[in-house]
Amino acid sequence: MYIVSATNENYAEPLAVMLTSLLKNRKHDSFVHIFILYGDLIEVTKAKLERAIKKYNGSVTFIKMNVQLFENFPLSRGGQNYISHEAYYRILIPEVLSKDISRALYLDCDMIVRDDISKLWEISIEGYDLAAVDESRVLSERKRDKRINRLSLPTSAYYFNSGLLFMNLKRWREKRISTEVIQFIEANPNKLNLLDQDALNAVLHNRWLRLGDKWNFTKAHSKRLPLYKAAILHFTGPDKPWDTDNPFYKEYLNYLKKSMWKKPIQE
Secondary structure: OEEEEEEOHHHHHHHHHHHHHHHHOOOOOOOOEEEEEEOOOOHHHHHHHHHHHHHOOOEEEEEEOOHHHOOOOOOOOOOOOOOOHHHHHHHHHHHHOOOOOOEEEEEOOOEEEOOOOHHHHOOOOOOOOEEEEEOHHHOOHHHHHHHHHHOOOOOOOOOEEEEEEEEEHHHHHHHOHHHHHHHHHHHOHHHOOOHHHHHHHHHHOOOEEEEOHHHHEOHHHHOOOOHHHOOEEEOOOOOOOOOOOOOOHHHHHHHHHHHOOOOOOOO
16 A cells, blocks of 8 residues: 655644554554655654654655746645645656556545545546545535636536545556646646646546545535544644644644654654
8 A cells, every 4th residue: 555645844743643543543454655755854854754654564755856846836826825835746646656556545644544544545446547535515506616617627527625636646657647737737827726636626527536525524524524424534724633722633632642753763
């Protein structure tokens, strides 16, 4: 099983929490290799992430990204001023992972995994470019139509949240999808209120498999569906679980303690 995430120094601690929850809640000791995409991380931070992963028998590879590739990409549109250039790294996952890896599961840092991730990994994505969770069906009609119209998608199109992407890397490489997405970003910067997510939906709108809501349970889902069904909680928006007034603060602290993040690295 191959898991990918992207981070910077600000999100390294939440990443350790997310990965700890993912590894801790596996029901059996299956092989898990974590790839962490980054532009700039200090060595102590990398050592803490590696320690958290190895505690639960995972292995890790750090991949330094060429940040200059993304420096002209739009940011902070539509009030999303908490999103950084790291959001774009997922577009290049098929290019930076070894060619013998045919599938990978990308997860954002601001998540807590509550169920066995192996169940998701076992879903077949043959014939699809990726699998993701539809967010459009739990949006207000106005919000949904706004996103669909902005990207000139068919009125019947679905719209996925890019915080969790189960990627068919073989198809991405064969079809040069990374290049296709980057070209869309460069040609349509003013359409990208939700940045990489808008670009991915514009390019792949009829080429993805809809997963069950529980695998990327966003703020929009929580307004319409019972919380107990969430296998992965995704804290979309500016309200994060590491804020003390967040209702999931205690759950976050629980996994933070298990990650040993606050414990100094021994020289």
